[in-house]
Amino acid sequence: MAAFCRGRHRWKRTNCWHVLTRNLTGKFDYDLVVIGGGSGGLACSKEAAQLGQRVAVLDYVEPSLQGTKWGLGGTCVNVGCIPKKLMHQAALLGTAVKDAHKYGWQLSGPVSHDWSTMADGVQNYVRSLNWGHRVQLNDKKVKYLNMKGSLVDEHTVRALSKAGKETILTAKNVVIATGGRPKFPANVPGAAEHGLTSDDIFWLKKSPGKTLVVGASYVALECAGFLTGIGLDSTVMVRSIALRGFDQQMAGLVTDYMRAYGTRFAWKCVPKRVDKLSSGLLQVTWTDTSSGQEHRDAYDSVLWAVGRAPESKVLGLDKLGVQLNPETGKIVVAADESTSVPNIYAFGDIGEGRPELTPTAIKAGRLLARRLAGHSSELMDYDNVPTTVFTPLEYGCVGLSEQEAERRHGSDGVEVYHAFYKPLEFTVAERDASQCYLKVICERGGAQKILGLHFTGPNAGEVTQGFALAVKCGATYSHLLQTVGIHPTCAEEATKISITKRSGLDATVTGC
Ligand code: FAD
Numbered sequence: 001m002a003a004f005c006r007g008r009h010r011w012k013r014t015n016c017w018h019v020l021t022r023n024l025t026g027k028f029d030y031d032l033v034v035i036g037g038g039s040g041g042l043a044c045s046k047e048a049a050q051l052g053q054r055v056a057v058l059d060y061v062e063p064s065l066q067g068t069k070w071g072l073g074g075t076c077v078n079v080g081c082i083p084k085k086l087m088h089q090a091a092l093l094g095t096a097v098k099d100a101h102k103y104g105w106q107l108s109g110p111v112s113h114d115w116s117t118m119a120d121g122v123q124n125y126v127r128s129l130n131w132g133h134r135v136q137l138n139d140k141k142v143k144y145l146n147m148k149g150s151l152v153d154e155h156t157v158r159a160l161s162k163a164g165k166e167t168i169l170t171a172k173n174v175v176i177a178t179g180g181r182p183k184f185p186a187n188v189p190g191a192a193e194h195g196l197t198s199d200d201i202f203w204l205k206k207s208p209g210k211t212l213v214v215g216a217s218y219v220a221l222e223c224a225g226f227l228t229g230i231g232l233d234s235t236v237m238v239r240s241i242a243l244r245g246f247d248q249q250m251a252g253l254v255t256d257y258m259r260a261y262g263t264r265f266a267w268k269c270v271p272k273r274v275d276k277l278s279s280g281l282l283q284v285t286w287t288d289t290s291s292g293q294e295h296r297d298a299y300d301s302v303l304w305a306v307g308r309a310p311e312s313k314v315l316g317l318d319k320l321g322v323q324l325n326p327e328t329g330k331i332v333v334a335a336d337e338s339t340s341v342p343n344i345y346a347f348g349d350i351g352e353g354r355p356e357l358t359p360t361a362i363k364a365g366r367l368l369a370r371r372l373a374g375h376s377s378e379l380m381d382y383d384n385v386p387t388t389v390f391t392p393l394e395y396g397c398v399g400l401s402e403q404e405a406e407r408r409h410g411s412d413g414v415e416v417y418h419a420f421y422k423p424l425e426f427t428v429a430e431r432d433a434s435q436c437y438l439k440v441i442c443e444r445g446g447a448q449k450i451l452g453l454h455f456t457g458p459n460a461g462e463v464t465q466g467f468a469l470a471v472k473c474g475a476t477y478s479h480l481l482q483t484v485g486i487h488p489t490c491a492e493e494a495t496k497i498s499i500t501k502r503s504g505l506d507a508t509v510t511g512c
């Protein structure tokens with residue numbers, strides 16, 4: 001340790017000595033230091049403090065390339081779930097205004113949307129959450145440092161403030177929950193220089209205008225969906241398929257609905273370059289890979305939603321031998337969130353193979369805190385995690401996709417019950433319900449255990465959450481049929497579902 005300090009580190013001798021004495025006496029400044037104050041890190045640190053642990057949490061936001069920055073709370077609060085769902089709500093209200101005419105509302109004059117009113121409301125709400133998180137940490141006696149953390153050894157964290165002030169903290173255990181950041185594509189000149197990502201879109205003061213969204217995973221579709229919904233010309237550029245990893249029949253319904261809703265799609269297209277024109281518009285050149293032809297169009301904004309990656313390099317993990325997946329940069333973790341180095345744990349978006357979702361990060365963080373405090377040995381169960389894609393037609397699911405169920409059980413081992421239904425609220429409004437669909441994937445033999453449930457329709461998150469409990473409890477097809485529906489709802493269709501895909505019968509629900 002002494003040699004380590006003398007030769008390789010810049011911090012003051014007093015600090016160095018401080019580290020040395022703490023380690024030799026077995027006393028640390030903290031029981032737990034958490035690097036990253038996002039969904040997972042905050043949950044972990046608050047839980048640990050509640051169990052009597054001495055805890056510090058470091059959170060530091062490196063501004064985006066466009067200069068966007070935000071406060072405490074991580075991706076979900078600032079540049080993810082929360083602003084996204086609120087802007088999705090803005091878009092849904094646009095549809096509701098159209099429906100309202102049919103329901104008798106007399107709305108005089110043209111209806112239009114004002115970006116800055118929406119953005120102000122959303123951004124102010126996010127700021128209130130930032131403040132709420134600070135207050136909670138204070139109340140729970142968690143030491144919060146707005147500093148960038150990196151590891152010195154398995155018990156020592158170096159924290160650096162924006163002004164360059166260095167602080168050394170020692171801890172019995174160190175937890176890394178630093179999440180990820182949006183990527184830019186390699187080899188597309190002008191992409192990073194002129195492009196936005198989800199780190200910027202929610203914080204724009206002015207409307208992004210005509211927007212090209214590149215990428216086809218749920219972040220891309222959700223952003224393009226709400227932009228269309230508030231009246232902007234938006235195009236999704238899809239390199240291969242939409243919603244990779246999700247059930248592909250459901251992905252088709254989601255994109256079909258979006259197309260009918262007004263979102264444009266450039267299928268099988270890859271961007272080549274982005275140039276800023278003298279008009280200020282961004283000219284995007286792309287290749288249509290099915291024809292090999294090159295195309296061009298001008299946009300006000302280009303939003304890259306081509307995946308996320310952790311900034312694991314700055315954490316100093318390589319020096320300590322913390323094993324990373326070289327392809328993703330994520331930390332290799334065991335079932336108990338331990339890394340390859342004792343006393344260092346990692347979870348949430350930075351954990352290799354973990355779902356990139358807030359509730360899993362929160363739950364995993366709480367459980368880890370309890371285990372580290374010696375209060376429990378319960379592990380996080382990552383099976384049957386439900387999720388919802390908040391596209392104009394929402395898509396909720398839990399369990400396996402039909403493709404994955406067939407891969408695991410064979411197509412003869414799986415029974416799929418399905419129904420095309422019409423939400424009651426669509427009727428008077430004369431809305432097309434062609435993509436409102438529900439399917440329940442069951443084991444074909446035995447008690448017909450439910451393997452997966454997929455739903456497109458209004459309030460898909462609310463619908464799916466309850467069924468997720470049933471799936472977690474090992475529900476079977478007959479449990480579903482024994483359940484009494486709530487009438488009139490969309491979710492009740494699940495309790496009546498009887499047409500199998502195998503039968504080839506028309507799955508359209510008729511009557512009540
Ligand atoms: P994060 O929340 O990313 O927190 C990590 C924190 O650590 C950040 O504040 C970061 O700045 C900080 N940090 C990084 N490095 C350091 C360092 N060296 N020192 C100090 N601090 C550091 N999930 C859902 O469940 N539902 C949704 O609807 C949903 N929508 C999303 C929409 C978008 C557009 C995006 C991008 C994500 C969405 N997610 C959603 C995913 C969700 O936001 C993440 O899964 C979740 O935030 C991960 O939590 P985390 O604690 O692992 O990391």
Ligand code: NA7
Nearest residue numbers: 185215216217218219220239240244305306307308356357
């Ligand atoms: P994902 O889930 O990693 O998806 C990335 C998408 O971007 C996917 O459709 C990719 O197509 C596409 N992609 C990737 N690189 C390119 C390039 N160079 N050009 C065009 N298209 C590209 O990323 P998201 O940002 O949507 O979401 C990440 C997580 O954040 C998500 O799980 C949420 O939890 C929050 P492909 O399928 O590879 O052809």
